[in-house]
Amino acid sequence: MLKASSKEDKLVGKRAKKLPMMLWNMTHLWKELSDGSDFDKAVLDVAIVAFWGLARLSELSYDSEFGAVSFTSSVLTSDVVFDPENNSFATIVIQNAKTGAPGKPQLITLREQDHVLCPILALKRRLSSSLGTTTTLFGNMEGGVRHHLTRRKTVARVEQVLVDSGYAGLHGHSFRAGGSQIVTSCM
Numbered sequence: 001m002l003k004a005s006s007k008e009d010k011l012v013g014k015r016a017k018k019l020p021m022m023l024w025n026m027t028h029l030w031k032e033l034s035d036g037s038d039f040d041k042a043v044l045d046v047a048i049v050a051f052w053g054l055a056r057l058s059e060l061s062y063d064s065e066f067g068a069v070s071f072t073s074s075v076l077t078s079d080v081v082f083d084p085e086n087n088s089f090a091t092i093v094i095q096n097a098k099t100g101a102p103g104k105p106q107l108i109t110l111r112e113q114d115h116v117l118c119p120i121l122a123l124k125r126r127l128s129s130s131l132g133t134t135t136t137l138f139g140n141m142e143g144g145v146r147h148h149l150t151r152r153k154t155v156a157r158v159e160q161v162l163v164d165s166g167y168a169g170l171h172g173h174s175f176r177a178g179g180s181q182i183v184t185s186c187m
Contacts, residue, residue: 019169025162030117032165042129045138048122049123052119057151062136062139073095073096079092080092088111090109091107091110092108092137094108129141
């Protein structure tokens with residue numbers, strides 16, 4: 001039975017390896033998206049936070065582009081807390097994270113960095129775009145309507161930018177994997 005199973009495994013193609021997002025990929029995203037539309041800027045900011053926060057895009061994005069979102073399971077502007085003694089650190093509270101303990105929020109702590117891919121600057125841009133209201137952290141205003149970033153549209157835009165430049169095979173999970181390699185190498 002095991003022999004038959006191993007033969008079957010050989011016949012079934014192996015899954016394509018998920019590539020990690022690397023720093024040069026992030027730099028390329030910044031070059032392509034930083035001067036783009038408000039949507040592009042929101043996509044860039046969620047990518048930066050996902051990368052440095054070792055988060056999945058699905059944990060930072062929303063089910064629906066428009067309308068009300070669940071305040072108990074969405075990342076809102078009120079979920080960002082800056083360290084009162086040191087404004088160069090911030091924490092994002094994520095409810096119902098896939099990688100978090102059941103029933104407990106996951107905390108993503110970010111620190112200021114001295115370059116354009118700074119996650120603290122990305123958070124400040126998102127908070128500024130919300131005009132002081134409690135709303136989705138990752139979204140943009142268009143025609144007076146708040147557009148929440150969905151995983152599908154965010155990943156599609158990131159993939160489009162990267163594939164157009166010859167970087168294929170990067171997906172939503174790539175941010176978590178790539179950021180973890182950078183953080184591990186810095187320890």
